[in-house]
Amino acid sequence: MNKHYQTIKEQYIYWLDTLGYSKQSVYRFGTFIRDFFNWLTARNIHHIKHLQNSHTAQYYEYLQSRENKRRKQKGLSNSHINSHFIAIDRLIEFLHQNAMPTRLIPTNYRLYIDQHARINNIQPLTQAEIKQLQDCIKDSFLHLNYKQRQIKQAQLKLVFVLYYACGLRRTEGYNLTIQDIDFDHKTLFIRQGKNYKDRIIPMNKNVYLSLQDYIYNHRNQIKTNHNRLFINNTNTLLKHLKHLQSVCPIQSIKDKTLTLHLLRHSIATHLLQNGMSIENISRFLGHTSLSTTQIYTHIANK
Numbered sequence: 001m002n003k004h005y006q007t008i009k010e011q012y013i014y015w016l017d018t019l020g021y022s023k024q025s026v027y028r029f030g031t032f033i034r035d036f037f038n039w040l041t042a043r044n045i046h047h048i049k050h051l052q053n054s055h056t057a058q059y060y061e062y063l064q065s066r067e068n069k070r071r072k073q074k075g076l077s078n079s080h081i082n083s084h085f086i087a088i089d090r091l092i093e094f095l096h097q098n099a100m101p102t103r104l105i106p107t108n109y110r111l112y113i114d115q116h117a118r119i120n121n122i123q124p125l126t127q128a129e130i131k132q133l134q135d136c137i138k139d140s141f142l143h144l145n146y147k148q149r150q151i152k153q154a155q156l157k158l159v160f161v162l163y164y165a166c167g168l169r170r171t172e173g174y175n176l177t178i179q180d181i182d183f184d185h186k187t188l189f190i191r192q193g194k195n196y197k198d199r200i201i202p203m204n205k206n207v208y209l210s211l212q213d214y215i216y217n218h219r220n221q222i223k224t225n226h227n228r229l230f231i232n233n234t235n236t237l238l239k240h241l242k243h244l245q246s247v248c249p250i251q252s253i254k255d256k257t258l259t260l261h262l263l264r265h266s267i268a269t270h271l272l273q274n275g276m277s278i279e280n281i282s283r284f285l286g287h288t289s290l291s292t293t294q295i296y297t298h299i300a301n302k
Helices: 003-018 023-042 053-065 078-097 115-121 127-139 146-165 170-175 205-217 234-247 260-273 278-285 295-301
Strands: 187-190 199-202
Touching: 003 023, 003 078, 023 053, 023 078, 023 170, 053 078, 115 295, 127 146, 127 234, 127 260, 146 170, 146 205, 146 234, 146 260, 170 234, 170 260, 234 260, 260 278, 260 295, 278 295
Parallel strands: none
Antiparallel strands: 187 199
């Protein structure tokens, strides 16, 4: 990406931030625009004034055929493509508001999302499978020395504490810091969750003890250039989770697409199966709309 596009991307990110977009949205939109500018550069379009509506249409077609870098031989999901073009439409608004040389108009390109198919594709882990995965943590990373193995296993335990037991979204767990944990009141403070909402989550006894063990026996012993609980980024955490899945001998677990968000789906389903009201589950997950939470009634019934 050349300096011209880099400058526009930086100004665009700053613009989103001043409009009040969450850190997660600012980061994701910046990443999408970086990919778009790299695609333009590869086609010898080096200045924003040369960008035409036909180019955004071509990019839309390109994304629909592009390979998913995380899941080989699978394309991008419709929701992911839609997110790309929401970011591009915001970019076009930004260009016009800042009187930059462009004749682009917002694309409003959006693909249909089949909600029934999306729900049917969610295969949460059972409560027994969650326990089996946790029991396998001690068998993970055996090829590493003791010190390296210990911290990776400790992070895997934290993954289950935050993404399963507390039902956090991927970036909510990743952004959590030691300062966001209140051991006196046994609560977690979630900053700028989805839809820019802060919320407080109570800790049960197991979460409380697990967090104390992780912070005092592991996290405080490691020096980093950040104050987040997790030492590694979410891509690395997902790789660790995949490694845990590979050492687990249970075939039903191996057959599932294991992600950080699947742990959140799993706890929501288990809470519903254990009798918690849909309203309380909605508050626990930080959902804005009750209809979003109601997908778990379909998953539990399935």
